[in-house]
Amino acid sequence: MMDILNILLSESFWAASLRIATPLIFGVLGALICERAGVLNLGIEGIFVVGAMCGWMAVWLGAGLWGGVLMAALAGAFFGLLHAILTVPLGLSQHVSGLGITLFATSVSYFTYRTALPNVSSPPRIEPFQPLDLPVLSDLPFLGPVLFQQTALTWLALMMVGLVWYVLNRTALGVAIQAVGDNPDSVDAQGLSVYGLRIGAIVAGSALMALGGAFLTMSAFDAFFFGMVNGRGWVCIALVIFASWRPGKALFGALLFGAFDALQVRLQTEMGALVPGQVFLMAPYILSIMALVIAARSADYPRALLQPWFKGQR
Amino acid sequence: MIRIEPRQHRSRTMDLGIPVLSAVIALAFAAIPLMAAGANPITAYGEMVKGVFGSVFALSEMLTRATPLIFTGLAAALAFRAKLWNIGAEGQLYLGAMAAVAVGAGWLDLPGLVLVPLIVILGAAAGAAGMAVPTYLKSRFGADEVVTTLLLNFIILIFLQMMLEGPLKDPMGLGWPQSAPILDQGMLPPLMDRMRVHSGLILALVLAAVAQFMLARSVWGFRLRAVGENAAAARHAGINVKRSLFGVAIISGGLAGLAGVSEVAGLKGYLTADLSPGFGYTGIVVAMLAGLSPVGVVIAALFIASVFVGADSMSRAMGVSSFLADLVVSMSLLCVLVGGFIARYRIIRSGTGRAAS
Numbered sequence: 001m002m003d004i005l006n007i008l009l010s011e012s013f014w015a016a017s018l019r020i021a022t023p024l025i026f027g028v029l030g031a032l033i034c035e036r037a038g039v040l041n042l043g044i045e046g047i048f049v050v051g052a053m054c055g056w057m058a059v060w061l062g063a064g065l066w067g068g069v070l071m072a073a074l075a076g077a078f079f080g081l082l083h084a085i086l087t088v089p090l091g092l093s094q095h096v097s098g099l100g101i102t103l104f105a106t107s108v109s110y111f112t113y114r115t116a117l118p119n120v121s122s123p124p125r126i127e128p129f130q131p132l133d134l135p136v137l138s139d140l141p142f143l144g145p146v147l148f149q150q151t152a153l154t155w156l157a158l159m160m161v162g163l164v165w166y167v168l169n170r171t172a173l174g175v176a177i178q179a180v181g182d183n184p185d186s187v188d189a190q191g192l193s194v195y196g197l198r199i200g201a202i203v204a205g206s207a208l209m210a211l212g213g214a215f216l217t218m219s220a221f222d223a224f225f226f227g228m229v230n231g232r233g234w235v236c237i238a239l240v241i242f243a244s245w246r247p248g249k250a251l252f253g254a255l256l257f258g259a260f261d262a263l264q265v266r267l268q269t270e271m272g273a274l275v276p277g278q279v280f281l282m283a284p285y286i287l288s289i290m291a292l293v294i295a296a297r298s299a300d301y302p303r304a305l306l307q308p309w310f311k312g313q314r
Numbered sequence: 315m316i317r318i319e320p321r322q323h324r325s326r327t328m329d330l331g332i333p334v335l336s337a338v339i340a341l342a343f344a345a346i347p348l349m350a351a352g353a354n355p356i357t358a359y360g361e362m363v364k365g366v367f368g369s370v371f372a373l374s375e376m377l378t379r380a381t382p383l384i385f386t387g388l389a390a391a392l393a394f395r396a397k398l399w400n401i402g403a404e405g406q407l408y409l410g411a412m413a414a415v416a417v418g419a420g421w422l423d424l425p426g427l428v429l430v431p432l433i434v435i436l437g438a439a440a441g442a443a444g445m446a447v448p449t450y451l452k453s454r455f456g457a458d459e460v461v462t463t464l465l466l467n468f469i470i471l472i473f474l475q476m477m478l479e480g481p482l483k484d485p486m487g488l489g490w491p492q493s494a495p496i497l498d499q500g501m502l503p504p505l506m507d508r509m510r511v512h513s514g515l516i517l518a519l520v521l522a523a524v525a526q527f528m529l530a531r532s533v534w535g536f537r538l539r540a541v542g543e544n545a546a547a548a549r550h551a552g553i554n555v556k557r558s559l560f561g562v563a564i565i566s567g568g569l570a571g572l573a574g575v576s577e578v579a580g581l582k583g584y585l586t587a588d589l590s591p592g593f594g595y596t597g598i599v600v601a602m603l604a605g606l607s608p609v610g611v612v613i614a615a616l617f618i619a620s621v622f623v624g625a626d627s628m629s630r631a632m633g634v635s636s637f638l639a640d641l642v643v644s645m646s647l648l649c650v651l652v653g654g655f656i657a658r659y660r661i662i663r664s665g666t667g668r669a670a671s
Contacts, residue, residue, distance in 0.1 A: 090655045095399055095460060099598060100647040107640035114635035115351045234464040278476035285465045296456040310318050
């Protein structure tokens with residue numbers, strides 16, 4: 001018991017939690033924007049992969065770190081646009097289209113990687129984002145090491161939470177995006193474009209998801225590996241429901257998840273002899289299912305989620 | 315202005331032609347990545363065809379590859395018919411495989427006539443249990459089965475690693491995380507001498523035929539389709555929707571479990587954590603290409619298996635990454651989706667007078 005308390009009071013634990021939470025923050029925000037506009041985006045897992053691959057490869061080819069971030073976002077936006085075309089004007093099954101995007105984006109990434117690097121067993125490493133060591137702030141007790149030694153991408157993720165909250169709740173655009181996910185007919189009646197709003201939201205959300213992937217290869221690690229996304233996208237889909245489609249709660253959910261994940265790694269080293277390590281590896285996924293079970297009944301789903309809308313048909 | 319209107323009649327030629335056309339278009343699109351990889355597409359297609367139909371051995375390899383895809387394709391097709399989104403066939407496949415080695419790898423030294431059916435039944439039961447859990451969470455708590463089945467795939471894979479390093483580990487396996495081999499009499503017999511194609515294929519074909527018949531002709535099939543098309547109306551008509559969903563969940567999970575049984579007891583003999591290169595997920599593509607029809611699943615599985623086996627062979631000959639197969643498979647899913655739109659709706663340009671109906 002004392003051990004757990006010691007872990008919970010340590011700076012490195014909270015720093016790790018925030019680090020693990022970062023890709024999830026991007027992913028949950030991205031999925032949240034799509035779903036607020038009424039479209040489920042199961043392409044998220046593949047968009048994570050494509051973001052991770054593109055960001056890393058752009059840096060490897062000499063685009064610079066922020067060039068890599070931009071490339072990742074553009075790649076995510078491209079696959080988002082594909083999902084948007086299939087699900088919005090064509091109104092096709094969001095489930096199947098999303099899974100198709102995941103399979104397609106993943107195989108494009110893997111094929112590109114293998115074609116660019118045919119015979120390497122370990123991928124070339126890049127110089128990833130370094131912790132932002134801010135002069136005075138980093139020396140603050142506790143907060144310093146936890147907050148002020150994260151990389152720029154973690155800061156970007158935290159700023160995105162504020163930005164998404166602000167846009168959704170304080171701007172006309174945000175009100176329109178939410179309305180298009182609740183009652184597209186009313187949006188259409190006001191002369192706004194349902195298609196335009198939905199497509200825009202999916203493209204923007206997918207670009208954010210890709211940044212979650214880019215964080216993996218450009219900050220958490222320094223290279224691209226097969227299978228490195230490992231279900232993080234699906235975890236985000238569960239967390240959106242847990243977060244009730246609110247950016248603030250999404251941040252809380254991602255941090256909670258990051259904390260549990262960081263805790264399991266530490267418990268594994270402490271109790272490794274007693275329990276097989278896999279029990280701890282399973283924990284994050286079991287946790288996501290539990291979060292879903294707890295939140296599902298009371299969840300306030302966007303009312304038009306999963307429902308295609310065609311112009312001129314009521 | 316462009317208007318979209320549902321078609322009055324769905325034509326049979328379209329229902330049959332669209333999947334075929336989607337497959338062809340996806341294969342044609344593959345020329346782009348082939349050229350990007352510096353290969354001549356025509357030569358590459360030639361290598362692929364040779365790799366599938368060039369010899370009896372190649373053909374047997376293709377049928378071997380199609381076998382698990384028929385099982386997982388049926389698993390997806392039946393569940394999707396009822397709008398139960400079972401994306402967990404990958405995990406259920408491993409549950410079936412684990413059950414198969416748990417009973418078959420020496421624990422019970424029974425004659426083959428008893429052991430083989432036991433392995434098959436327990437494997438199917440394990441897969442069924444794997445789908446019963448998310449279906450329960452859906453009907454009891456409203457937890458979306460798409461997310462829970464996807465997450466369960468990861469949980470089951472980790473559980474598998476735990477089993478392969480623990481209770482199921484082969485003591486003679488030189489420390490590798492693999493199970494002991496299934497007893498000789500517990501293996502599904504091969505169909506041809508010196509070929510890998512095995513009687514799991516026969517089981518898959520029989521089950522596809524049964525599924526086709528039941529879906530079209532039985533009360534069960536009628537209920538299943540009714541629940542899938544309009545759950546509220548089905549409930550109103552006195553159909554027990556929850557019970558129907560559980561029924562199809564168990565059948566779907568069981569079929570996915572059989573894919574694992576067939577791979578481990580028909581092909582590999584022992585279980586490792588890389589038994590399936592994503593058969594569960596590919597099964598979804600098979601089902602969609604098949605238009606969710608069981609007979610279509612068999613044809614689609616043969617096509618997808620040809621793509622994989624052909625691409626593998628082309629990859630060995632020309633040095634192009636075999637991820638090309640995954641590209642073709644995912645593109646054919648997207649193409650068949652768009653094709654489904656064209657089959658269901660017509661696009662009318664209005665404003666230039668009324669379109670003829």
